[in-house]
Structure formats: structure tokens, C-alpha cells
Amino acid sequence: MSWDLLILLLLIGAIWGSFLNVCIHRIPLEESIVRPRSRCPGCRHTIAWHDNIPILSWLILRARCRHCQQPISPVYPLVELITALLTVSTLYRFGLTPTGVALTALGYALITLTMIDFHHYILPDVITLPGIAIGLLLTVLPGTAPPLASWQNGLIGVTAGGGGLWLFGWIFQKITGKEGMGLGDVKLTAMLGAWLGWQALPLTIFGAAVIGSVVGIGWILLSGRDRSLPIPFGPYLALAAWGYLHLGPAIYGWYLGRSLAWF
Numbered sequence: 001m002s003w004d005l006l007i008l009l010l011l012i013g014a015i016w017g018s019f020l021n022v023c024i025h026r027i028p029l030e031e032s033i034v035r036p037r038s039r040c041p042g043c044r045h046t047i048a049w050h051d052n053i054p055i056l057s058w059l060i061l062r063a064r065c066r067h068c069q070q071p072i073s074p075v076y077p078l079v080e081l082i083t084a085l086l087t088v089s090t091l092y093r094f095g096l097t098p099t100g101v102a103l104t105a106l107g108y109a110l111i112t113l114t115m116i117d118f119h120h121y122i123l124p125d126v127i128t129l130p131g132i133a134i135g136l137l138l139t140v141l142p143g144t145a146p147p148l149a150s151w152q153n154g155l156i157g158v159t160a161g162g163g164g165l166w167l168f169g170w171i172f173q174k175i176t177g178k179e180g181m182g183l184g185d186v187k188l189t190a191m192l193g194a195w196l197g198w199q200a201l202p203l204t205i206f207g208a209a210v211i212g213s214v215v216g217i218g219w220i221l222l223s224g225r226d227r228s229l230p231i232p233f234g235p236y237l238a239l240a241a242w243g244y245l246h247l248g249p250a251i252y253g254w255y256l257g258r259s260l261a262w263f
């Protein structure tokens, strides 16, 4: 991949990140993601295009609204930066192919779901349900290849994955008496199963449980966070799925003592 292309993909990724910011803020409020143009949440001034350039505007404006001087959250440029890096790394790894583009789109959905879940403790159906359908559709489209699932593995992923996590949550609830798993988590797992196949799910769920426990315990210890508050699980599912995407065959292969290709 040439440097020109790399920089172009970074720019395109940052612009997509800007759009994901809109989705992250408006979808939980059930607002249109197309109109109206972005406004300052403080003074409701419409943001001019030159104050809405991904990452750069935040730096130039020194993290403050031009009109009311209210601070602008660093989460905005952070989402843009993460989206840009995800775009480049995914297309670099899986190529400028239908599979690479599809996996980049999956990454965008996961970034959006992660940020919404952190903030609102929900994983909106308007993302996960079409996500399941699109994932299954991709399995039968010509030109798609592993690590996207075959249609058999995708279908098993949706049913066994969604059902398996539901069961996991049910057992967790029986043991701890707390609701451990929302239906949103079940639908997100089904979505990951549709895209990446059932083979992705054991490592993804196990990885998410480990990451979630470490982060959750750290959070309670460091910030004195109330332990009765819910801990979102979606972000850890998303993160673990992304880890699987890059390391899955290596981890399974190490476990089985031989090298593996994608399933």
C-alpha cells in the first residue's frame, strides 16, 4: 500500500468518524442522522463546515465552541482518530476488496455501538438487527471471503451465538442474582456470529468477559464507582471480536498446536 493511498484512507476514515459521531449522539435520541446540520449542544449555533473538519477543528478551536466558548468533548476527535486508524488497518490487512470494505463497515458499526453502550447502556436495535441481516446477506454475495463467514457458519453463528449468550446471561443471573446480560448483548453476539461465523464466538465471548471483568473491577477500585451501576458489555464484545479478527487463527492454532488458516 503506497503512502498516498494510506493518507487518503486516513482522511476518508476521519470523515466517516465524523459521521459516526453524529450517529452516536442522535441514534439514542431517535433523531435523524441526516438533518439538521450539526449544532453546538451549548448555544445551538449551527457549526460551519470549516469548524467541523475532523480532528483538526477541535485542535484549532482549542476544544471550545467558537460562539459560546463551551468546551467540546475530546471524545469527538478521539472517535474520528480511532475510525481513521481502523479504516487503514482493516483495509491494509484484508485488502481493498469487498471483504476488506465489509469488515471496515462492521468496524464502524462496532465503534458506534461501543460509544452508545458506554453512554446509554443500550445497543440500539436499529443497528444490531439490520447488522444481523446484512451479515447473513454478505455470506451469499459473490466476492466475499474469509474471515467473513460462509452461510452455514453465519447461520449457526446467529442461532447458537445469540442463544448461547442468552443462556450464559441466564446462568449468570441464577448465580449472582443480578441481570448480567441485556437482550442488546444477545443481538450483538448474533450479529457478530452472522458476520464472522460461530467459530469467532467462543474467543469473543470469553475475551469480552475477561476484558470486562478487568476493566469493571479496575473502574470500581480506582474511581470508587458504585458497583450496583450496570457495566456495559457491548464495548468488550466489540473489542474482543476485533481482537479475534486479527489474532483468531493464531490463537486457535496455538491452542491446537498447528497453524490454521481462516475457517
Ligand SMILES: [Zn+2]
Pocket: 040, 041, 042, 043, 044, 045, 065, 066, 067, 068, 069, 070
Ligand atoms: Zn456554542
